[in-house]
Amino acid sequence: MKPERKENGVNEKILMGGADLPLVWTAENLRAVGLSGETVTKADILASPAQYHSTRYLFSTWGMPRFEEREIRDCLPSLRAVFYAAGSVQSFAAPFLDAGVAVFSARAANAVPVAEYTVAQILLANKGYFRACRSLHTGTDWNTARALSNRYAGNYGATVGIIGCGMIGRMVAERLRDYHLRVLAYDAFLTAEELHALGAEKVTLEELFAASDVVSNHLANVPATVGMLNGGLFASMKQGATFLNTGRGATVREDELLAVLTARPDLCALLDVVDPEPPAPTSPLLTLPNVFLTPHISGSQQTECARMGAYMAEEFRAFDEGRETHFAVTREMLSTMA
Incomplete structure (x- = not known):
């Protein structure tokens, strides 16, 4: 699908994630960050990188794909931040951080x-x-x-x-x-x-x-x-x-x-x-x-998932407005966090 566009045509924000995305990024949470709910895939980005050269913000949840640092720098050169509405970022965060992109996690919500x-x-x-x-x-x-x-x-x-x-x-x-x-x-x-x-x-x-x-x-x-x-x-x-x-x-x-x-x-x-x-x-x-x-049920499920999207919507607003944020992930944190 096509990325989100501002009125001036800039591809400012994109949304990625797996099957649970609608539980996390509810209509209310999408409105809070100015998204319609249309999603893109890693394949979309790699196939048409020029379309994403102006993307500044990436919103995601479970199902976030891993990008290599080179792919991030080549395809998403303007990316400022990833807002991950779920817990652990271990599977994907390091290349983004190494490319100078801020990563935020809803680990507190989960x-x-x-x-x-x-x-x-x-x-x-x-x-x-x-x-x-x-x-x-x-x-x-x-x-x-x-x-x-x-x-x-x-x-x-x-x-x-x-x-x-x-x-x-x-x-x-x-x-x-x-x-x-x-x-x-x-x-x-x-x-x-x-x-x-x-x-x-x-x-x-x-x-x-x-x-x-x-x-x-x-x-x-x-x-x-x-x-x-x-x-x-x-x-x-x-x-x-x-x-x-x-x-x-x-x-x-x-x-x-x-x-x-x-x-x-x-x-x-x-x-x-x-x-x-x-x-x-x-x-x-x-x-x-x-x-x-029990089959790994203690984390967010069904209605609880929306809390993670809400945390990241507020974190995005704070970051975008230059206010204090609370859930940034650093490279050093990856060695000790889940």
């Missing part, structure tokens, strides 16, 4: 439903909800299932461990302030004072796993974190503890986690992310009674 989902799971886990529910559905009688739930202490005074206090981890910690919980945190970049301001106590990874009733993982998937969560840590967990992963599956040594879960049926794993996704049909993740697997 973090909201993940944080909400995480807090809900934590509260339910501390009530023994998951084990009691599965117990009833597999034929256990009512009183036995209730007794299973009563092995869990509940939420008053329980200990929750947060691994990684980036955008999502911070939101989880802030939301947990509404409950009478002890919050521990492991983060390689934040000081004890910074974590204290979030209502959390800075501890080592080993201390966190050994002391927490629920361990919630929010590590980014970067080379330094791949396989960081190992069998020794899982084996050290408290009796009846729960491991919750809405971060990235690659940060977990899955074979070691499965070995511990098999040996310790008292533990529970709530896994919204695994590596690879989906797991193999023969994976024990699909059959172990103490594993509760």
Whole structure:
């Protein structure tokens, strides 16, 4: 399709993305940035680069293609900024940044439903909800299932461990302030004072796993974190503890986690992310009674997606008007962010 045009004929803005684009860039969000909803593809740009030499702004979401730096400089020489209405920019951002193009991400908007989902799971886990529910559905009688739930202490005074206090981890910690919980945190970049301001106590990874009733993982998937969560840590967990992963599956040594879960049926794993996704049909993740697997649903879905477009519409207006922006991505950030 043809790119958006201003009245003077300049191709100022273009819109790119995949099948979820209408959920993100709703009619309201499109109006806010002056777009009609017509989209272009990478093939369009490479086929007719002269049409895009005056493009200043690129709006996108999931399905954003990767361009090489040379392609950006040759085909989009006037591009000032990319407004990505979704979370992770790892798949495409570096060449744009290297070409001098600003990149903005709606990671804060996508973090909201993940944080909400995480807090809900934590509260339910501390009530023994998951084990009691599965117990009833597999034929256990009512009183036995209730007794299973009563092995869990509940939420008053329980200990929750947060691994990684980036955008999502911070939101989880802030939301947990509404409950009478002890919050521990492991983060390689934040000081004890910074974590204290979030209502959390800075501890080592080993201390966190050994002391927490629920361990919630929010590590980014970067080379330094791949396989960081190992069998020794899982084996050290408290009796009846729960491991919750809405971060990235690659940060977990899955074979070691499965070995511990098999040996310790008292533990529970709530896994919204695994590596690879989906797991193999023969994976024990699909059959172990103490594993509760969901198909990566914690992030924005359906109506929640519009929030990401709204964040980027406001960010565009601020950038275009020379006001302060809030969600820029830098080259340095790519080494630590999801």
